[in-house]
Amino acid sequence: MVFGRRSQADGDDPEHHHHRGVGVLDRFSGRLGIGRDGIDRVDGVHDHGPDGRHRRSRRGVEPQRLPAAGWTAYDPTLPPVGEGTIHKATFTVKEAQQEVAPGVTQQVWTFNGTVPGTTLHGRVGDTFEITLVNDGSMGHGIDFHAGALAPDEPMRTIQPGESLTYRFTATKAGVWMYHCSTMPMSLHIANGMYGAVVIDPPDLPPVDQEYLLVQGEQYYGPAGAPGNADKIAARTPDAVVFNGYPNQYDRTPLTAKAGQRVRIWVLDAGPNESLAFHVVGAQFDSVWKEGGWLLRCGQAPGQASGACTKPGIGGSQTLDLLASQGGFVELSPPAAGHYSVVNHEMTLAERGAHGVLAVTG
Ligand SMILES: [Cu+2]
Incomplete structure (x- = not known):
């Protein structure tokens, strides 16, 4: 089954949305390093252009700025597995102007118009038949890690107006990256050409909440232009983001109830940075990384729910992922509160790889 979507939650009421966002950000302003006076603590101070006009800092997002009216968060919910064992989808490459951070518009290159691109979710043994259509202005291609071939x-570059069919069978479980296969890949990925294919391990128990966070990086070029290749080469991202937009889940948090079982799939799409995935206030009782369990909560035989009835002695604080790697963590938030979801490489969290899991009683 295939899904490419934006959350509709709050989408009809940007005013309400923004009010809620401001409150959440205020609550976490200290942690984000943004003072109430609006001065950006991420870089220390703003710089100023030669004409004296206030300019963006060279690096560091400005989370206190609001997204444009009508902005909605990328839906972090993992879409359900589709019916059947053969999944067909069209991935259309589109180059478009998008607001990639509050006040920052860039030309992004996308699969199906969103960053990350359409999420695919299936089971081991499923076959995927993807038609790649290049509606862009330059050559693009695609590489699905989820199939060996x-x-x-299939990974060749196709020119504008061309298409190809990419067929693979997912013989192994994982959260697999896909990305544009055209050189320079660092630029094509940084500009938004990446996404996830989730293939469930066969015995994966159901949980109460299941999310997917894909980490990406932003290297801003001039307004309306693609990303800056020099910044990419220097590995100096302006922002590091979950699901395409810095700090978006500070504004529109992930949600759960106290005691519920939460699974968060994570993929580090890079192109360059790593991900030390951590949830403030939580401990992981199960961690699955790159095809296997690092830690698994005891499951009673035939147990229908995902409840952790035989918790083990060991726990985990952070799932470590290099560019292209993925896995998931499971946790049960013990009480109502706001649990920050972060890249614990703190400089990257302060550049936008930060959100909130809002837990109610
Ligand atoms: Cu491309």
Whole structure:
């Protein structure tokens, strides 16, 4: 099954949305390093252009700024597995102007118009038949890590107006990256050409809340232009983001109830930075990384729910992922509160790889 979507929650009421966002950000302003006077503590001070006009800091997002009216968060909910074992989808490459951070508009390159691109979710053994259509202005291609095959033909670059069919069978579980296969890949990925294919392990128990966070990086070029290749080469991202937009889940948090079982799938799409995935106030009782359990909560035989009835002695604080790697963590928030979801490489959290899991009683 395929899904490409934006959350509709709050989408009809940007005013309400923004009010809620401001409150959440205020609550976490200290942690984000943003003072109430609006001065950006991430870089220390703003710099000023030669004409004396206030300019963006060279690096560091400005989370106190509001997104444009009508902005909605990328839906972090993992879409359900589709019916059947053969999943067909069209991935259309589109180059478009998008607000990639509050007050920052760039030309993004996308699969199906969103960053990350359409999420695919299936089971081990499923076959995916993807038609790639290049509606852009330059060559693009695609590489699905979820299937093993000779890359020569399916991963070839196609020119504007061309299409190809990419067929693979997902023989192994994982949260697999896909990305544009055209050089320079660092630029094509940084500009938004990445996404996830989630293939469930066969015995995965259901949980109460299941989310997917894909980390990406932003290297701003001039307004309305693609990303800056020099910044990419220097590995100096302006922002590091979950699901395409810095700090978006500070404004529109992930949600759960106290005691519920929460699974968060995470993928580090890079192109360059790593991800030390941590949830403030929580401990992971189960961690699955790159095809296997690092830690697993005891499950009673035939147990229908995902409840952790035989918790083990060991716990985990952080799932470590290099560019392209993925996995999931499971946790049960013990009480109502606001649990920050962060890249614990703190400089990257302060550049936007930060959100909130809002837990109610
Ligand atoms: Cu591309």
